[in-house]
Amino acid sequence: MLETLLPILIFAALGVAVVGAWRRVRLWRQGRPSAVPLLKGLAALPRRYLVDLHHVVGRDKVISNTHVATAGGFVAAAVLMILVHGLDLGASEGWGGVLGWLLLAASACMFMGSLFVARRRRHPPARLSKGPWMRLPKSLMAFSLGVFLVTLPTVGILPAGFGSWVLALALAAVVGWGLAEMVVGMTWGGPMKHAFAGALHLAFHRRAERFGEGNRSTGLKALDLENEAASLGVETPADFTWNQLLGFDACVQCGRCEAVCPAFAAGQPLNPKKLIQDMVVGLAGGSDAGYAGSPYPGKPVGEHHGSPHGPIVGRGGKALVDAETLWSCTTCRACVEECPMMIEHVDAIVDMRRFLTLERGETPNKAPEVLDNLIATDNPGGFAPGARMHWAADLNLPLMADLQQVDVLLWLGDGAFDMRNQRTLRALVKVLRAAKVDFAVLGNEERDSGDVARRLGDEATFQSLARRNIATLAKYHFQHILTCDPHSFHVLGNEYGELGGDYRVYHHSTYIAELHDAGRLTFAPWKGGSVTYHDPCYLGRYNGEYEAPRRVLEALGITLNEMQRSGFRSRCCGGGGGAPITDIPGERRIPDMRMNDVKESGAGLVAVGCPQCTAMLEGVVDASAEVRDIAELVADALVAAPSEETAARHRPRAVEVA
Amino acid sequence: MQPEHQGVAVTVLVSVGRHPLTGRARRADQDARGLELALGLEERLPGSRINLLHAGPRCEESESALRGYLGMGAGTGLEHLTLLEQPEGADAIPALAEHLASATPQLVITGARAERGEGSGLLPYALAEHLGWPLVNGLAAVEKVEHGVATLLQALPRGQRRRLQVRLPAIVSVDGAAPAPRQSAFGPARRAQLEVTPLAAERDHELAEWAMAPARKRPKRLKIIKSASARDRFKAAAAKAEGGSGQVLEGVSSEQGADAILKLLREEGVLPR
Ligand code: SF4
Ligand code: SF4
Numbered sequence: 001m002l003e004t005l006l007p008i009l010i011f012a013a014l015g016v017a018v019v020g021a022w023r024r025v026r027l028w029r030q031g032r033p034s035a036v037p038l039l040k041g042l043a044a045l046p047r048r049y050l051v052d053l054h055h056v057v058g059r060d061k062v063i064s065n066t067h068v069a070t071a072g073g074f075v076a077a078a079v080l081m082i083l084v085h086g087l088d089l090g091a092s093e094g095w096g097g098v099l100g101w102l103l104l105a106a107s108a109c110m111f112m113g114s115l116f117v118a119r120r121r122r123h124p125p126a127r128l129s130k131g132p133w134m135r136l137p138k139s140l141m142a143f144s145l146g147v148f149l150v151t152l153p154t155v156g157i158l159p160a161g162f163g164s165w166v167l168a169l170a171l172a173a174v175v176g177w178g179l180a181e182m183v184v185g186m187t188w189g190g191p192m193k194h195a196f197a198g199a200l201h202l203a204f205h206r207r208a209e210r211f212g213e214g215n216r217s218t219g220l221k222a223l224d225l226e227n228e229a230a231s232l233g234v235e236t237p238a239d240f241t242w243n244q245l246l247g248f249d250a251c252v253q254c255g256r257c258e259a260v261c262p263a264f265a266a267g268q269p270l271n272p273k274k275l276i277q278d279m280v281v282g283l284a285g286g287s288d289a290g291y292a293g294s295p296y297p298g299k300p301v302g303e304h305h306g307s308p309h310g311p312i313v314g315r316g317g318k319a320l321v322d323a324e325t326l327w328s329c330t331t332c333r334a335c336v337e338e339c340p341m342m343i344e345h346v347d348a349i350v351d352m353r354r355f356l357t358l359e360r361g362e363t364p365n366k367a368p369e370v371l372d373n374l375i376a377t378d379n380p381g382g383f384a385p386g387a388r389m390h391w392a393a394d395l396n397l398p399l400m401a402d403l404q405q406v407d408v409l410l411w412l413g414d415g416a417f418d419m420r421n422q423r424t425l426r427a428l429v430k431v432l433r434a435a436k437v438d439f440a441v442l443g444n445e446e447r448d449s450g451d452v453a454r455r456l457g458d459e460a461t462f463q464s465l466a467r468r469n470i471a472t473l474a475k476y477h478f479q480h481i482l483t484c485d486p487h488s489f490h491v492l493g494n495e496y497g498e499l500g501g502d503y504r505v506y507h508h509s510t511y512i513a514e515l516h517d518a519g520r521l522t523f524a525p526w527k528g529g530s531v532t533y534h535d536p537c538y539l540g541r542y543n544g545e546y547e548a549p550r551r552v553l554e555a556l557g558i559t560l561n562e563m564q565r566s567g568f569r570s571r572c573c574g575g576g577g578g579a580p581i582t583d584i585p586g587e588r589r590i591p592d593m594r595m596n597d598v599k600e601s602g603a604g605l606v607a608v609g610c611p612q613c614t615a616m617l618e619g620v621v622d623a624s625a626e627v628r629d630i631a632e633l634v635a636d637a638l639v640a641a642p643s644e645e646t647a648a649r650h651r652p653r654a655v656e657v658a
Numbered sequence: 659m660q661p662e663h664q665g666v667a668v669t670v671l672v673s674v675g676r677h678p679l680t681g682r683a684r685r686a687d688q689d690a691r692g693l694e695l696a697l698g699l700e701e702r703l704p705g706s707r708i709n710l711l712h713a714g715p716r717c718e719e720s721e722s723a724l725r726g727y728l729g730m731g732a733g734t735g736l737e738h739l740t741l742l743e744q745p746e747g748a749d750a751i752p753a754l755a756e757h758l759a760s761a762t763p764q765l766v767i768t769g770a771r772a773e774r775g776e777g778s779g780l781l782p783y784a785l786a787e788h789l790g791w792p793l794v795n796g797l798a799a800v801e802k803v804e805h806g807v808a809t810l811l812q813a814l815p816r817g818q819r820r821r822l823q824v825r826l827p828a829i830v831s832v833d834g835a836a837p838a839p840r841q842s843a844f845g846p847a848r849r850a851q852l853e854v855t856p857l858a859a860e861r862d863h864e865l866a867e868w869a870m871a872p873a874r875k876r877p878k879r880l881k882i883i884k885s886a887s888a889r890d891r892f893k894a895a896a897a898k899a900e901g902g903s904g905q906v907l908e909g910v911s912s913e914q915g916a917d918a919i920l921k922l923l924r925e926e927g928v929l930p931r
Contacts, residue, residue, distance in 0.1 A: 229846055383679075
């Protein structure tokens with residue numbers, strides 16, 4: 001009886017799954033074209049899955065092992081099941097018996113995994129979605145147990161015709177349930193959809209360059225402004241590229257992104273997981289009522305709906321997503337860093353912002369003023385461009401225009417207009433002079449890098465600033481660019497390339513570390529209190545520089561009290577992505593939360609490496625810690641480098657301690 | 659048909675502005691406020707039509723500034739601008755007056771003064787005289803338009819408002835009291851159409867004779883408060899600038915009026931005594 005039922009069930013499930021796959025592919029193909037090498041992508045899939053994806057999943061060992069057991073067991077069991085029960089090879093001589101035993105092992109392994117899945121689902125953390133996901137452990141068990149049992153007769157543990165037909169029917173029903181969830185659900189929607197969409201997403205990822213050891217791809221992709229008739233940015237779900245849509249569909253609703261999102265934690269109306277799920281709702285059409293995870297703070301689920309060709313942000317009314325959700329994001333990339341499915345939330349958010357800014361002119365709050373300033377004065381504050389060097393009137397900074405050729409071009413950034421950042425800049429100049437670095441500045445020829453304009457969705461202003469900066473830089477000869485602003489660092493280093501400007505850019509922490517390694521800087525020992533270090537998003541997650549600032553601090557003689565969230569898990573200060581400008585209200589402020597992290601570390605001083613972080617963290621009232629830039633700490637600790645002969649006569653000396 | 663559903667035909671006169679710090683061409687602030695007023699009117703009075711009108715040379719700089727106005731039309735019916743093409747230095751007033759006389763809009767909105775060129779603020783007055791239409795300056799809001807009569811809110815100094823009624827067609831000018839302009843969106847701005855009509859230029863001879871220099875801030879008369887008490891000084895600082903010395907002349911002949919003005923000018927030392 002089972003021998004007849006099982007092949008029918010298996011092939012019926014496979015057939016229905018194929019139809020589902022075809023329908024799902026059609027949904028993705030509503031998106032705009034995107035050129036990716038299909039075969040190369042498929043060939044790279046195993047490596048991307050086994051290495052890159054598991055690198056992220058492996059941050060949580062229990063889940064990682066659970067997933068290996070369950071998914072590995074399932075894939076093996078599914079293939080073997082088709083061979084053994086579908087094609088009836090289990091009964092054949094020779095290999096048949098071996099296949100049966102392997103199938104038993106695979107389904108047992110999967111069953112073990114499913115027990116762990118079940119345990120996790122008993123008291124699921126808030127970040128996990130409930131709803132259909134709650135039945136997943138049962139379905140996994142049904143599949144693995146069912147397959148295990150029906151295979152027992154095959155290997156001869158039980159007699160072939162054991163039990164009654166009632167038992168056989170019951171077993172077939174259990175296997176059928178398993179097949180429905182695991183095979184049909186994979187393409188028709190259901191928790192297992194992540195496996196199908198996820199595999200293809202990995203193969204056809206829009207940022208193939210991010211895979212591989214130590215690789216990253218964080219620069220936003222340029223918007224084509226050549227075609228004058230085209231609508232700019234993403235208005236409807238179908239305006240995303242097809243592989244972005246595919247990526248959204250791959251989300252497993254694990255909520256890791258939600259757990260690290262600073263905007264969500266601050267009670268602003270953004271939850272990256274819900275945003276991705278809303279895009280899935282949009283691409284298939286319907287309402288978000290079926291979503292079973294945490295909502296956007298302050299926005300009940302079930303009031304939004306969308307369709308592939310309908311607007312994402314309604315004009316005046318509700319559609320799929322409210323504009324303030326998109327404007328809450330600080331582009332800190334914490335979500336992207338944590339996402340096991342390699343989904344690119346920030347790309348999607350900026351794509352949608354581009355439409356709101358470039359097509360609707362609906363950038364909220366102070367943002368239109370900032371953009372107008374950038375257009376008219378090349379800096380966000382609307383200061384006279386000729387006043388850019390006023391802070392350095394007494395420093396006699398060498399100008400590129402005079403020297404034409406230097407080793408290091410010091411990029412000042414718009415912090416040159418900010419009194420607080422001017423202190424950092426002065427400190428940096430002092431350090432460079434102490435190390436006898438051959439450097440010069442662009443002076444009034446420098447313009448805003450375009451970072452804020454781009455992240456506010458104003459790609460036109462970004463490209464205009466970028467092209468003019470590139471033309472200015474092309475006039476001069478220098479080895480590399482040095483800046484104390486991670487945003488300029490990122491934009492110059494990672495985003496100008498697409499527009500024809502390729503530079504070797506250093507963040508000042510990296511540069512100071514190298515100067516120190518080369519013995520060009522000598523520091524007095526640290527006499528202050530305990531210190532912690534805040535990783536700026538645009539230095540850390542965007543550029544992978546976690547080490548150099550710590551090396552500099554170590555060289556200063558500082559032992560760091562690391563915050564719980566540091567390194568790649570660092571929590572944003574709230575200053576990126578134009579968030580302080582769009583200023584979407586929440587229940588708390590992001591910088592307050594970060595200063596609280598500092599307080600919990602017990603440090604009395606927080607070292608930073610970004611003008612934006614400095615401004616945000618210093619803006620916290622009643623803060624328990626002082627905020628200093630690394631350049632300031634270094635400048636304070638400078639002592640004249642021992643010259644050759646004094647070094648030879650070096651002997652211990654008394655040190656002043658108070 | 660409901661009276662409030664009658665749309666009005668509005669023409670907004672727009673100029674090429676100049677950023678005060680960098681001198682870059684941009685949409686002029688007051689003209690943009692004028693367009694904002696018109697767009698608000700269009701939202702409330704369905705069926706209204708807005709036309710943008712500019713007289714001047716066509717070059718890359720002026721075109722991008724003019725497109726700045728068109729970018730405010732995202733999601734509205736505003737899609738084109740009529741450009742009466744004239745060479746640099748031509749007199750815009752006859753060209754505009756001729757065009758307005760034939761296009762017959764009901765309401766013409768303009769900024770109080772231009773940000774470049776002469777910037778005398780005389781254009782609305784000259785146009786009103788050419789066309790024989792009433793003029794209201796310092797407009798804050800258009801409250802309603804019914805049966806060809808507009809109810810307007812005029813801004814007076816120190817936040818005061820005056821409600822006026824005027825029979826259309828009319829010209830109104832706006833300054834900083836009008837609502838701030840909305841953001842200009844790049845996409846609609848560059849897709850919109852400029853309808854260019856070349857015109858035989860009438861040279862502005864007077865303008866050609868003038869020497870242009872950057873404007874400087876006018877000196878302010880210092881108010882010296884002799885009182886020692888901080889409260890008095892504060893009151894004086896917060897009080898209305900124009901003291902009680904103003905004079906309202908009513909029912910006087912034009913000669914008497916002129917005499918009064920001359921007398922005041924002599925007292926203030928503007929004219930020799
Ligand atoms: S977007 Fe990524 S991190 Fe967020 S819930 Fe989905 S799979 Fe998890
Ligand atoms: S980039 Fe940062 S703020 Fe934006 S959604 Fe991701 S985690 Fe949240």
